[in-house]
Amino acid sequence: MARDFPKNQSSAPGWMELCLVSTASPHVIVVGNHKGGSGKSTVAMHVIVALLKSGRQVASFDLDVRQRSLTRYIDNRREWARQNGQALELPEHRSLSAPALFGAQADLTGDRIGFCAALGAVQHDFDFVVIDTPGGADPLSLLAHGMADTLVTPINDSFVDLDVIAAVSAVGDAPCEPSWYAENVATAMASRGRVCGRSTDWIVMRNRQLRSGSHHHQPVAEVLEMLAPKLGFRIAAGLSERVVYREFFPFGLTALDPLEGRLLGVSPSLSHVMARIEVRQLVEALVLPIGRDDPPGSVGPEIGAMLDPQPPAAEPAPRPPSMAAAGRP
Ligand SMILES: Nc1ncnc2c1ncn2[C@@H]1O[C@H](COP(=O)(O)OP(=O)(O)OP(=O)(O)O)[C@@H](O)[C@H]1O
Ligand SMILES: [Mg+2]
Numbered sequence: 001m002a003r004d005f006p007k008n009q010s011s012a013p014g015w016m017e018l019c020l021v022s023t024a025s026p027h028v029i030v031v032g033n034h035k036g037g038s039g040k041s042t043v044a045m046h047v048i049v050a051l052l053k054s055g056r057q058v059a060s061f062d063l064d065v066r067q068r069s070l071t072r073y074i075d076n077r078r079e080w081a082r083q084n085g086q087a088l089e090l091p092e093h094r095s096l097s098a099p100a101l102f103g104a105q106a107d108l109t110g111d112r113i114g115f116c117a118a119l120g121a122v123q124h125d126f127d128f129v130v131i132d133t134p135g136g137a138d139p140l141s142l143l144a145h146g147m148a149d150t151l152v153t154p155i156n157d158s159f160v161d162l163d164v165i166a167a168v169s170a171v172g173d174a175p176c177e178p179s180w181y182a183e184n185v186a187t188a189m190a191s192r193g194r195v196c197g198r199s200t201d202w203i204v205m206r207n208r209q210l211r212s213g214s215h216h217h218q219p220v221a222e223v224l225e226m227l228a229p230k231l232g233f234r235i236a237a238g239l240s241e242r243v244v245y246r247e248f249f250p251f252g253l254t255a256l257d258p259l260e261g262r263l264l265g266v267s268p269s270l271s272h273v274m275a276r277i278e279v280r281q282l283v284e285a286l287v288l289p290i291g292r293d294d295p296p297g298s299v300g301p302e303i304g305a306m307l308d309p310q311p312p313a314a315e316p317a318p319r320p321p322s323m324a325a326a327g328r329p
Pocket of ligand 2: 041042070
């Protein structure tokens with residue numbers, strides 16, 4: 001039984017609003033995990049940019065009212081593109097704290113009404129809605145989980161993160177009992193099924209994996225494989241620990257963007273190329289209703305050229321953001 005949902009459906013966090021997304025379009029992707037710092041905003045941004053680069057219309061929502069990382073990431077992207085005269089794809093973005101969505105009502109009911117109104121406003125004009133959620137069992141985040149056609153859960157490649165999905169202990173039986181987050185996902189999915197009869201494709205991916213060779217023992221991956229059929233998720237190849245995922249935030253750039261040394265102060269490295277490939281593989285693993293021959297984030301000619309055998313460059317960080325503030329990162 002979920003610990004954080006009210007037991008009485010009439011007082012549940014707005015399950016009837018799930019009717020809002022009972023139609024086939026847009027496809028709603030929620031990036032969620034109650035564990036903080038698992039890579040939700042990073043993954044959300046890369047999925048958004050991958051979809052935009054494939055020509056899809058994307059609306060994005062940031063439900064993290066405190067940190068607003070996705071909103072800041074998108075703001076940085078817009079500003080960096082403006083300052084450098086670059087044409088970068090941008091989603092139609094809504095933040096929970098934006099007046100249009102949040103209004104004067106700071107209570108949950110107001111949030112819920114604002115969120116659902118904003119979602120309703122984009123539902124006919126966009127192919128995809130991507131929702132980034134905060135850590136913790138925020139009621140609005142739980143509601144968003146119930147709206148997901150696709151739920152992506154990044155976990156850091158660690159048993160501490162895995163424990164939020166299923167109880168992990170070396171003592172006693174093998175881990176198989178769902179934990180806090182998995183219980184809430186199950187409740188959200190069940191509510192969604194009741195209200196609109198639609199299912200959720202739940203995908204768990206490991207983030208910040210250390211690159212230690214393909215034959216290296218990967219205990220978290222092995223436990224995930226065991227848990228997947230029991231808890232009802234699929235596993236997607238995740239992302240490695242890479243500078244490109246954490247240092248490009250101030251510029252609003254992603255591994256999928258053209259990485260011009262002229263603008264960034266670093267030359268694209270083999271790590272950039274590998275990051276782009278693993279993001280593409282992640283998006284492909286989501287099996288989204290793209291309906292096109294060109295998969296999102298597909299390897300473009302410039303990357304094909306970079307894949308020619310060459311000694312891997314070191315992985316330098318781009319110039320610091322203080323230089324971006326001066327108009328030239
Ligand atoms: N694959 C990666 N390689 C290196 N750094 C990463 C990677 N993924 C995320 N990070 C970094 O890890 C930190 C947490 O990532 P992020 O903010 O995306 O997580 P989050 O789940 O959204 O966190 P929160 O729960 O606080 O919203 C950030 O500093 C981010 O730049
Ligand atoms: Mg976040």
